[in-house]
Amino acid sequence: EAQVTQNPRYLITVTGKKLTVTCSQNMNHEYMSWYRQDPGLGLRQIYYSMNVEVTDKGDVPEGYKVSRKEKRNFPLILESPSPNQTSLYFCASSSAQGERNIQYFGAGTRLSVL
Amino acid sequence: GEDVEQSLFLSVREGDSSVINCTYTDSSSTYLYWYKQEPGAGLQLLTYIFSNMDMKQDQRLTVLLNKKDKHLSLRIADTQTGDSAIYFCAESPRGDYKLSFGAGTTVTVRA
Numbered sequence: 001e002a003q004v005t006q007n008p009r010y011l012i013t014v015t016g017k018k019l020t021v022t023c024s025q026n027m028n029h030e031y032m033s034w035y036r037q038d039p040g041l042g043l044r045q046i047y048y049s050m051n052v053e054v055t056d057k058g059d060v061p062e063g064y065k066v067s068r069k070e071k072r073n074f075p076l077i078l079e080s081p082s083p084n085q086t087s088l089y090f091c092a093s094s095s096a097q098g099e100r101n102i103q104y105f106g107a108g109t110r111l112s113v114l
Numbered sequence: 115g116e117d118v119e120q121s122l123f124l125s126v127r128e129g130d131s132s133v134i135n136c137t138y139t140d141s142s143s144t145y146l147y148w149y150k151q152e153p154g155a156g157l158q159l160l161t162y163i164f165s166n167m168d169m170k171q172d173q174r175l176t177v178l179l180n181k182k183d184k185h186l187s188l189r190i191a192d193t194q195t196g197d198s199a200i201y202f203c204a205e206s207p208r209g210d211y212k213l214s215f216g217a218g219t220t221v222t223v224r225a
Contacts (some may be wrong), residue, residue: 004156031211040122042202042217043157050211058212090156094211101145101206103213105156 002027006091006106013081014114021076021109023091030096032074033058033103034066036087043090049074050096081113120203120216127224132190134219136203139184143205146179147213148188151200160188160201190221198223 004025013019025032033048035058045058049068063085065077074093078085088110092103117139126132138146144165149157163170163177163186170177176189190197200218207214 033212035215040217042118042215043213044215045212048212092157096211101211101213102147102159102162105149105158107156108154 002104004091004093004104004106006089006109008109009107010110012112012114015082016080019078019081019111021078021089021091021111023074023076023106024072025074025091025093025104026072027093027095027104028071029093029104030071031103032068032091032093034064034074034076035090035092036060037090037108038087046076046089081111083113085111086113087111117214118203118205118216120201120219122217123220123222125222125224126193128193128195130193132188132193132197132221132223134188134190134201134203134221136186136188136216137184138186138203138205138214140205140207140214141181141184142207145206146177146186147204147206148175148177148186149202149204149215151202151218153199157202193221193223195223195225197221 034046035043047066049055091106094103120136147162148160150160174191178187202218203216204213
């Protein structure tokens with residue numbers, strides 16, 4: 001089954017404690033992306049990757065890091081989380097073939113930073 | 115997202131039609147999308163429309179695109195309780211894999 005898998009689904013942590021949210025897709029997609037969703041703001045892109053070892057900043061990259069060492073994985077790293085990073089995070093992937101840019105989303109990771 | 119605007123809430127009676135409206139700003143957008151987010155779940159693509167089309171129908175869903183006014187709408191016929199969700203409008207500028215999302219419209223279906 002084609003899917004984007006994020007882990008964990010829920011996470012409560014404290015300010016300053018490094019954490020990683022994993023994302024994996026099994027569709028051999030080139031493009032992967034991280035978004036955060038906040039009430040009234042919709043989804044805002046944090047980072048994206050066009051392919052292995054190619055990453056770039058989205059609209060709200062401050063406080064986040066990513067890596068793309070393998071095509072299927074695109075982890076999101078918070079080196080020193082702060083309470084303003086409490087949010088719902090989504091990973092998405094899409095194929096670079098064709099123009100339709102249909103993005104497939106993971107189920108989301110709800111993060112609370114205390 | 116600042117470039118895509120939607121109203122935040124819509125309440126509709128079961129069996130009626132729902133119409134969700136969206137305005138976007140990037141005239142180079144090749145495709146425009148509607149995503150649905152059910153409680154506790156990720157986003158699921160509902161439908162999309164190519165920018166050279168005016169209308170697309172898919173079962174109970176009708177998408178209308180007014181490119182001149184940069185206005186997109188989603189009509190859901192015979193709205194059911196299972197249609198209660200947040201609906202996001204999104205645009206994809208030509209040559210860019212980033213999607214710009216609206217803030218989402220929360221649709222509540224009442225009996």
